[in-house]
Amino acid sequence: MLSRRRPPPTIKLTATVATVLILPWAMNSGSALKTADESGTPPSAAATKLNQQLLPDLEPGVTVREITQDEPFTMVALTGADLSGTSARIRARGADGSWGPWYSTAHETKQETPGPRAADAPAAGPDGTEPVFVGRTTAVQIAVTRTDPNPLRSTAKAKGPATAKGPAKAQPAPKRPAPGPDLGYVPATATQPLAQGVSAVLITPPKAPVDAQWTPPKAVLGPGQPPNIIPRSHWGAGAYGRCGKPVESGPVHAAVVHHTAGSNDYSPEDSAEIIRAIYAYHTRTLGWCDIGYNALVDKFGQVFEGRAGGLARGIMGSHAGGFNRNTWGVSMIGTFDDAPPPPIQLETVGRLLGWRLGLDRTDPRGMAELTSGGGSFTNFPRGASLTLPSIIGHRDLDATECPGDQGYVALNEIREIAARFNDPPGPEDLARVMEGGAIHTRWLELGGMEGMLGAPTSPEAIGEGSTKYATFEHGAIYWSPETGAQPITGAIYEAWASLGYERGVLGLPTSAELAEPEWVGQNFQHGTLNYNRATATIIRVVDGNAEELPPPPPEGPPVQLERFSRVIDPFAIG
Helix, strand or coil: CCCCCCCCCCCCCECCCCCCCECCCCCCCHHHCCCCCCCCCCCCHHHCEEEEEECCCCCCEEEEEEEEEEEEEEEEEEEECCCCCEEEEEEEECCCCCECCCEEECECCCCCCCCCCCCCCCCCCCEEECCEEEEEEEEEEEEEEECCCCHHHCCCCCCCEECCCCCCCCCCCCCCCCCCHHHCCCCHHHCCCCCCCCEEEEEECCCCCCCCECCCCCCCECCCCCCCCECHHHHCCCCCCCCCCCCECCCCCEEEEEECCECCCCCHHHHHHHHHHHHHHHHHHCCCCCCCCCEEECCCCCEEECCCCCCCCCECCCCCCCCCCCEEEEEECCCCCCCCCCHHHHHHHHHHHHHHHHHCCCCCCCEEEEECCCCCCCCCCCCCEEEEECEEEHHHCCCCCCCCHHHHHCHHHHHHHHHHCCCCCCHHHHHHHHCCCHHHHHHHHCCHHHCCCCCECCCCEECCCCCEEEEECCEEEEEECCCEEEEEEHHHHHHHHHCCHHHCCCCCECCCCEECCCEEEEEECCEEEEEECCCCEEEEEECCEEEECCCCCCCCCCCCHHHCCCCCCCCCCC
16 A cells, blocks of 8 residues: 555544434433334334336337336336446436436446345346435336447437337436546446346335434544444344455555435435435345445434444445455445535545544555456456555546546545544543543543553543543543443443443443452443353343343444434534
């Protein structure tokens, strides 16, 4: 990897307003919050309905088909044995009967990650387009464009739209000009004709009841810290991924920025629904073992964990054909061909990438050397070496317009934001920031840098209610007016984290660990956790009822759940 060395880091804390929706199932806090169902689990992506309808008699040129379904759906994709030489635009019928704007859809990258397929996926996954979010509807028109099968006639004028066999005849909006040779690739729609057998996939993800509350963020955020992240289990993927053992491809040399497809008119509550639909389509229709992106960011600044395995690890996704190794894919939810991403979305993507690249000492404003794995989605042959910026757009690698013209223009701004959050402050800097507070005093009592907790890894931050906390190499200290400053570490910390941190059923710790010959225990506001030294198991005791907890998932406890903020104005920019 080629990388520009950075000067020694200096701390510069920034109060950043992040817009994060706390879904009612995003924490395990007993009866204090309503949940999606009686068990407290979010709607599962497995409940997504995928209805395939054949598009018959497609001809060279443009053919328009109208597809209807009694049950409303929100996303649409196309699949077929081979979609080379085919592009499509989709528009939805509104509640008033009028037709909305046309949305383009691009060819999805083939999965490159080895791993088992979904249980209900086809034995050999079909070609597919990316799913297009059209909003809630019962009817769409799909304009399918097929290139002339004779390559000698590829420069001839395109034919007009073929006669539609469905209820409507419509002319799609003019196709965006093909990318020029300066982009370094040939558009995927200019290769081979499509064989018959193309189907539309109408996607209906489960919609959850929402009881969301927004409050202003309070924490002072420092460089090297991740933004608030909604874990997989809280948007409906389940606790574990489908890929078996996650495939690590080594350090992240570059981040690839994508956009999704379809309407930008969605609510904060719709975002998890969109991700459930993408996840179900990737796994059950295309036969992938998991969602392709490592993370997704919506226009409100919500960050969703993508492919399983841990955001801090170099997990290989399926997001950039030929270049999934040593890259990290983040997708901005929305379409940014003509409209730019909102400032809060750019700020969050930049902050996320600054943190993630910083883990592998990659400079967001530097250059990276990538090696092509080849394949049909890139014009770079296997083994070809490229030197590119360390934050790039999908179009820099593959035959696509992703992340849209306006999304691509925003990459420089994303790089600058990422650079501000890339250099983690040193332990001494963090310790100085905490001086004078109860957490700092308790840390010194426990031995400071040489004590049980080790060096600080974050500045003091605000948790639930009046809670404050700071993290250290080997644990954390949580403080509230009711409980004082209490350390938590080791297996008990991991178990408490898996239960939802201070928002969980146990509440805050009220003591440090209490060591016995066979047990280590710790008291909390609403119960205790006891660690059995012989069996390495954790027993939770609440209201006199003891329960052995399962071991934490391989990817660790929920990602930074204690850092979720609640924001009043979803459009507020810091």
